Amino acid sequence: MERNNIIMILCSQDYPEYMLETTADKVENMNKSIKEAFEDWANNGTVPHIEVEGWSYNRLVDKFKMRPIAAFLALDWLIRDPEKASKSLKKGIK
Numbered sequence: 001m002e003r004n005n006i007i008m009i010l011c012s013q014d015y016p017e018y019m020l021e022t023t024a025d026k027v028e029n030m031n032k033s034i035k036e037a038f039e040d041w042a043n044n045g046t047v048p049h050i051e052v053e054g055w056s057y058n059r060l061v062d063k064f065k066m067r068p069i070a071a072f073l074a075l076d077w078l079i080r081d082p083e084k085a086s087k088s089l090k091k092g093i094k
Contacts, residue, residue, distance in 0.1 A: 001038075001039050001042065003024055003028065005042070006024045006027050006028065007020050007021075007024050009042050009069070010023055010024065010027075010069065013067050013068065013069055014067075015067075015069070023069065023073075026073055026076075027069065027072070027073070030072065030073070030076040031076050031079045031080070033050075034050065034072055034075050034076045034079065035076075037050055037057075037072065038069075038072045041068060041072075050075055052075045052078040052079055052082075053078045053082045053085070053086050054086075055074065055075065055078055055086070055089060057071050057072070057075060060074055060075070074089065
């Protein structure tokens, strides 16, 4: 997916302008499986059935009210640094 498309998606999700470039960087560098699910969601509206370290996309979006892109980034973080990400999510989500 091209960067300008990612930025357009971020804008449609009401991301503030100051976050667009850094968030687009994170999206571009996501784990391959998470990025594929993100692109399927962005292009087709497909709700992914992804779970990493006991955290699912649906749980993050529905129960904890994360924006979809934030949920994809959280799942990517859980793959890259499971201990730190899981601990942080548990502390920040009540």
